[in-house]
Amino acid sequence: MDAPPSAPAPGTTRGDPFSETLELTGVRCALSRGLTAAGAWALAFPAPGRLKIQAVLRGTVWLTVQGAGPPLRLEAGELAVLAGDRPYALASDPAVPAIDALPLLRASTAPFFHAGEAGRDIVTIGGHLELDTTAKDLLLGALPPVLHVGAGAAEAPTACWLMDQTLRELSSDRPGASFAADHLAPLLLVQVLRAFLTDAHACPCPTGWLRALADERIAPALHLMHGDPARPWTLAELARAVAMSRTSFAKRFKDVAGVPPLAYLRRWRMHRAEHALRRADTPLSVIASSLGYGSESAFSNAFKRTTGLSPRRYRETVRSA
Structure with a gap:
């Protein structure tokens, strides 16, 4: 009888579902904006319609995703990944009534916009990743509505750095900035998906x-x-x-x-x-x-x-x- 087939050796690209699926995503950075805030504040955002990543660089932010359970506390060095199909809110406290964030976003094209009182007690960066049509079916359907990447996760520091660097590129006028941002996006996606796989057993997620x-x-x-x-x-x-x-x-x-x-x-x-x-x-x-x-x-x-x-x-x- 023939010997059973074996998987490719570790470290090879061939046969790696993770690498091959990422190859199909065509991921690119669609938008990256930063938010500074202080005091009591809360902002409501519509469903992004794209993969959304929120990284907290300073302070504490509460994230509430419609229909995805209780508010999630995000500390400095932590991220949340949103599948993008639900409205969400960011706040200093989930009890603070949220106001529409879109007027604030549209009022300025600066890299950072501000909420609440004067000061920068909170610094957080949000980014959207655009995916090819095929990848949306492959990837977004396989992710939970919200994924929390804690500061202790091995991928968190790199992911936060990539978010910060992406914002720096998109807000600069240096040659090749948009090209650099688009090449940072796949690396960011790798980090958040690795975090998902590391903690998949603790995170309720769809079949896929x-x-x-x-x-x-x-x-x-x-x-x-x-x-x-x-x-x-x-x-x-x-x-x-x-x-x-x-x-x-x-x-x-x-x-x-x-x-x-x-x-x-x-x-x-x-x-x-x-x-x-x-x-x-x-x-x-x-x-x-x-x-x-x-x-x-x-x-x-x-x-x-x-x-x-x-x-x-x-x-x-x-x-x-």
């Missing part, structure tokens, strides 16, 4: 690839599928590779990933296909072969079932947009 990647029994199967997406994987092969019965493996995989193993593989192949169609003029036959489809027509049919568009039509649509 991130939760599956944090599951020590299921993660090796993700590495195998990502390492060789063209292979015609069977449920028996994957279960054997992680030393589980087919029934136990299938149930656990669906419980954490939200879909059965082979459905996950099909979906991942389509994400890779969308990425290839957006970014290069690679022939459809080459994309089909790289993803395990025996012919261009078989790939085209599978792609259209998933996206509603043929690969050629999809390529034309996203490029014209």
